[in-house]
Amino acid sequence: MSRRTFDLRRPARRRWFSGSWVWLVAGGLGMLLLLVVLSWEKLPRSTPPLARQKLFRSSLIEDLNITVEMLSPYSFTRQIIDQISLAKTLVVVSKDNNNLQFAAELSSQIRKCQALLSTAAMMETSLVMKELEEAIRDMGLLLYQAQQLHYDSATMIVKMKGQLLSLDEKMKSETEKSTKYGQIAAEELPKGLYCFGIRLTMEWFMNSSLQRKLLERRHSLRKLKDNSLYHFCIFSDNILAASAVVNSTSMNSKHPEMVVFHLVTDEVNYAPMRAWFSMNNFRGAAIEVQKVEDFSWLNASYVPVLKQLQNSETQNYYFSGSGNNRTPIKFRNPKYLSMLNHLRFYIPEVYPALQKVVFLDDDIVVQKDLSELFSINLNGNVMGAVETCMETFHRFHKYLNYSHPLIQAHFDPNACGWAFGMNVLDLREWRKKNVTGIYHYWQEKNADHSLWKLGTLPPGLLAFYGLVEKLDPEWHVLGLGYTNVDPLLIKNGAVLHYNGNMKPWLKIGKEKYKGFWEKYVDFSHPFLQQCFIHG
Ligand SMILES: *[C@@H]1O[C@H](CO)[C@@H](O)[C@H](O)[C@H]1NC(C)=O
Ligand SMILES: *[C@@H]1O[C@H](CO)[C@@H](O)[C@H](O)[C@H]1NC(C)=O
Ligand SMILES: *[C@@H]1O[C@H](CO)[C@@H](O)[C@H](O)[C@H]1NC(C)=O
Ligand SMILES: *[C@@H]1O[C@H](CO)[C@@H](O)[C@H](O)[C@H]1NC(C)=O
């Protein structure tokens, strides 16, 4: 494994050192703050929040070996490594903005984290949980501040090309001090993905034919609102993942010309996402790309999650645990704060003209024609979803705080859980039943985090309670990102879901499941090749 990594890296230097590769990678490390830092959000749904905390703790105490710790789905080490790479880029950005103090704070925190990791890796000693927690918390707070300072836009990243070169030199010398840590980091960070995003951003701004092409496709605009077509929505900050979803859906569609994809991404990935989807044709499927920042109605006066974030107690909650030192960190992953992640509760507002859509997560791959989903009778329900309570594990009581009187009063503890990832949504029923209003109600009740802890599934269970139509499990096969799945289920599955941390685009992805996803990625594309993204 590790040998292969080094083989990949060496030719990289030789070929690209004359300029672009170095900054591509370095810039990419940070630019796509969302690509990877955030891609570990989708924790396996089989692990309810409370058990998850225990797992955090025991995995650290028991697995003193850093390699093992990194492979655990809730690795602190990976979290730190991601934070470091993001922070490095932000150092440059903040210097560029003459915010030297902030840059110094970031740098010092980077050094602290690196020291922590390289000591653990070289001495093969245990990672001290307390130190890790503090490091992640402090860095998380800084990164959050950076976000508040708007140090995350794509134009900013493009501007700092020059400075990144020198930063990379410094980074290299630091990394070489601890080869072992460097090695682990290299394996874990999909640098290729960062590079890919940057490469596409450049293409978008430098090749005017792409922007022209997108304009020419405007004639397909009417398709976006045509309710006789098959509409899919995907909210993603990962271009390659979104591409695999789009490609696999249209490749397996009997009528690709009737398929319409509605993508929403964030500011950083907006240009590269548009570049990629205007460069490639997916069997004539119509594709729309929007960015969440453009939805001005999605603001703190309307969205409880955003309002709650303005509150310093909530910020503390997300970034420093619940104040009690004995409580393991829980919510440091900024994806929990990402609006892209909560957008699923606003689909009727994002697409006011549409009546029915299928929501797809970006960590899935499609193996069958999905058009039949649009004619399934939902019996007046708002959502069609596969249930997950084959084991007692996935019932409501595992996700929600049943000591809370509101939960006790409204929800059957043995109600069956279901999964986000492939959901049929009847937007007319949604509007009629005011599901977004119900979601807002519960989100506001949870301002003190006493009903549930994190994620979008618990509020989803509450908002859609009694409004979910059970789908045949073969429509949506779960678990490819963390567990062993029945091969027959995989074979017959229409949608395979890599929920869990072992995403197929990561080195830690399960080898035996990567093939189903890689089939739909064009590894021969020059940009993927330039970024050393291989199958
Ligand atoms: C860590 O554990 C793995 C798997 O048990 C083993 O292969 C590896 O050699 C160990 N590494 C160290 C540094 O002990
Ligand atoms: C610009 O993009 C188009 C469409 O992908 C491509 O055919 C063309 O070669 C590109 N031009 C340059 C100068 O790279
Ligand atoms: C916030 O959203 C509401 C509706 O969602 C809208 O009426 C209002 O104009 C928005 N405010 C801003 C500042 O955009
Ligand atoms: C939907 O619910 C919200 C919050 O509960 C409420 O303010 C709003 O009036 C409701 N809208 C409709 C159309 O019932």
Ligand SMILES: *[C@@H]1O[C@H](CO)[C@@H](O)[C@H](O)[C@H]1NC(C)=O
């Ligand atoms: C569950 O709800 C009860 C009652 O509101 C509250 O006292 C308790 O702290 C909550 N538990 C958690 C883990 O938040």
Ligand SMILES: *[C@@H]1O[C@H](CO)[C@@H](O)[C@H](O)[C@H]1NC(C)=O
């Ligand atoms: C889409 O998938 C097919 C294989 O099914 C592959 O040949 C093609 O290159 C993919 N296209 C893109 C743009 O990834």
